[in-house]
Amino acid sequence: MNLASKDIRHSFGRFALTTVGIGMLLMIVMGMGGIYRGIEGDATLLINSIGTDIWIVQRDTRGPFAEVSRVPTNLVDRASSVPGVATAREFVYHTIQREHAGRPLRMSVLGLSWPTDKGDWLPLVAGRTLKQNHYEMVADKSLGLYLGERCRLGKDTYTVVGITANMISSSGDGIMAVTVDDAQAIQFDTTGEAVRLERAAREARGVRSELVAKQPSMLELADRPANELPALARPQVSAVMVRVAPGADAQAVSDIIAGWGDVSIFSQQSQRDLLIKGTVDRARRQIGLIRVLLTGVAAIVMALILYTLTLDKIHSIALLKLIGAPNTVILGLILQQALFLGVLGYVIAYVLGQKIFPNFPRRVILINSDLIQLAGIVLLISVVSSLLGIWKALRVSPNEAVG
Amino acid sequence: MHDGFAIQTQALSKVYGSGNTEVVAMHDATMTVRRGEVVALLGPSGAGKSTFLTAIGLINPPTSGSVKIDGQLVMDGPDSHTNLRTFRRKHIGFVFQKSNLIPFLSAIENVQIAMELNGTATRSARKQAMELLDYLGVADRADGLPTALSGGQQQRVAVARALANKPSIILADEPTAALDSHRGQQVMELFAQVAHEQGAGVVVVTHDHRSLSVFDTIYEMEDGLMRKGEQPKGS
Incomplete structure (x- = not known):
């Protein structure tokens, strides 16, 4: 006979409410991990999707994602002339905040090097890529713009021709893609x-x-x-992106460009590392600390709940001892309830999270390794938090059932 | 090992504290109960009845004296000669003033758990538990939780649980205190029936002098001292 399930069935309402509470707490822990992955994903999204081998940036800067970088546009021609370079493109990237339809519209503007780059790599969910050099834009759905909507930026009006999903900058703003010329016109717009x-x-x-x-x-x-x-x-651009020709020696290309006195270069991986360790690092550590604290709080709350549940059953436990139940039965009763609580709480956290996380203002990305790690932590917490209750239960004398 | 005695105690004493704070709760209590015998233990509050009951129930070891159950020396002073919890499970049944059923188990499960703890398979335990409830007249309430049973029904279930593992001795601590006189009489008669039909020795601590006719032997306790009382009428 499974005493733990019988007890749970008997006080189902209270147990269910407790489990939902634990589940919501675990959902926040899960969500914090997902938010971190989201920040990391958003930060590296452009670098991963844009497909380039070498980033050429202003000398002694860390590139357009970490700080202001300005390089002349003719750097594209210089880079193109290096043996082994397949393509060289301008990269323009900046954030603006304008008024649109009576509401503030904050977006990251990405310049596509027309006509080389029409945005074919953008993750479109509706519409199309750019078909002309001016006045068309592809906007992320998080910006709240719809296909065909016209948006005035600077002196010009742009039409939304495509909608993307999950194109978010490292600061959490939706990305809007236009041609480099338009991006510069928006950036350097003056009266x-x-x-x-x-x-x-x-x-x-x-x-x-x-x-x-x-x-x-x-x-x-x-x-x-x-x-x-x-x-x-x-007007200058933020960086120049170089793609090395197939079969060419990427290191040799890098060495040549690195020899120029006015620029610094980064590989795709080092640019990604710079972002993770620089821009995202503080947020990562902050979220990591909050996760640790929340996990600690969850452990304490679970321990107190299990202790209280044990206290409520103390007479029954004394009675079980009186009729000869071995300690393993008592231990199993408490431990199984702790595991029920932890496992069900985790399932609730996951199910609720699937419903709630998509509505968060920032992306929440749940990855399998994080979910498995959290599941392991929850199991550990369940076992550890039941120790207080087990300690109390094992100290109970069968005499208490008699009194 | 079986010599017809369910329980034999020899000069059981229990002393709490020491020096100026020493309290003698029980002194040289000696009792013999045969299988099938129903014994009443009478006495005022504080006389030491519960101390004696918990000592022979292997819950609260005596300071000195010995306890033999089913012919086996179990306690010799405070020292035990076996695993008390296992021994209790196999040889002793308990019934209390309040029925003391596990609140989250149904009537049949309260009986079944005692059997399962003793190694009986679930299916067999359930069948035997139902037979016991039927024997005690509460089979129709088998699936009810303790809160859904009357006081008398709860006590019958508690007796069924006490009988679950065919114990040598059943110890009952004021089992009728929470019942009206009619139901109290029924429960006392039930003990006599169980003792005679199941062959278990029964020791009942009671204040209820109206039911003494059902007992084979009466012991009385006062100020920690035990003596054999007068033979009840009709025995």
Whole structure:
């Protein structure tokens, strides 16, 4: 006869409520692990999906995901000319917050190197990739935009032509993909008044510059649009992505580019490591600590519940001892209830989590190894937390059943 | 080993504390109960009846004296000569003032668990438990939880549990105290029936002088001292 199940059946309501409580606590523990995996996944999403071998970034910076990086656009041509390079593309990436349809719209803007990159690698769930150089965007569904919706950013209006799923930046903002030109137009958008003032200031600076002293004709161009100034480059990009040709020596390509004095390079793996150990590290440690604390709280709560459940049965335990039940029966009664509580709590945590986690503002990713690890911890907690109750039960004298 | 005696105690004493705080709860208590014999133990509160009962029930060891159950020396002073819990399970049945059934088990399960603890297979234990409940007239309440049974029914189930492993001796501590006189009389008669039909010795601690006619022997205790009382009428 299984005494544990009989006792549970007898006080089913209380046990069920307790189990749901434990389950919700474990769900939070599970969720914290999932949030960490989500942050890690979001942070490395672009690096993993964009498919590049070498990142060329501003000298002595750690790349566009870790800090501000600015490199000239002609770096694409320099990189393309290196033997063994299959393709070199611009990478533009920045975060903006604008007003749209009466609500704040915060998004990470990703520039696609049109026409090389039309966004074929984006995880589309609706619509299509970019088909023209300007005024089209592919937006993540977390931004709340719908297909065909028009969104004004800067001086231009963009139409949503595609919707992606789970394209989230490391800061948790949905990613919107446009061409590099559009991304720069959005990034460096200035008002007409600001442009006029800059041109005037530029002329004033030119008068004092040595360059204009040597080339006086440049002063005539000072009040023209910036992209007409031969001495001024186009707006800079965040980085240049290089793909090594099949069969080419990636290390040799890296060595050549690393020799340039104005840039630093990172492999895909080192860029990913930088993100995990840099940008995400603090969040990871913070969530890890909260997980440990929550696990400790769950263990204490379970121990107290099991102790209370044991106290409630103390007379029955004394009676069982009186009629000759060996300690293994008493121990089994408490331990089985602890395991019931832990296992059912875990199942509830998982089932509830599947329903609730998708509604979290950030992605919660449950991976098998984390789930198995948590299951092991829950089993351990169940056993350890039952020790207090077992200790109490084993100390009970059968005399207490007589009194 | 079986010599017709369910239990034999020799000069059992129990002393609590020492020096100035020493309390003698029981002194030189000697009792012999044959199989099939029903013995009443009378006495006022604090006389030492429960101390004696827990000593021969192998729950609370005596300070000195010996206990033989079924001819086997089990306690010699505070020293036990066997695993007491196992011995209790095989040889002793208990019935108390309150029925003391396990609240989360049904009537039949309360009887069945005692058999299963003694190694009886589940199916067989259930069958025998039902036969016992039938014998004691509560088979129709077999699936009821203790809270759904009347006081008398609970005591019958408790007696069934006490009989579960065919014990040498049944110890009952004021089993009728929570019952009205009619039901109390029924329970006392039940003990006599069980003792005579099942061949178990029965020791009943009671205050209830109305049912003394069912007992074969009467012992009385006062201030820790035990003496054999007058033979009850009709025995």
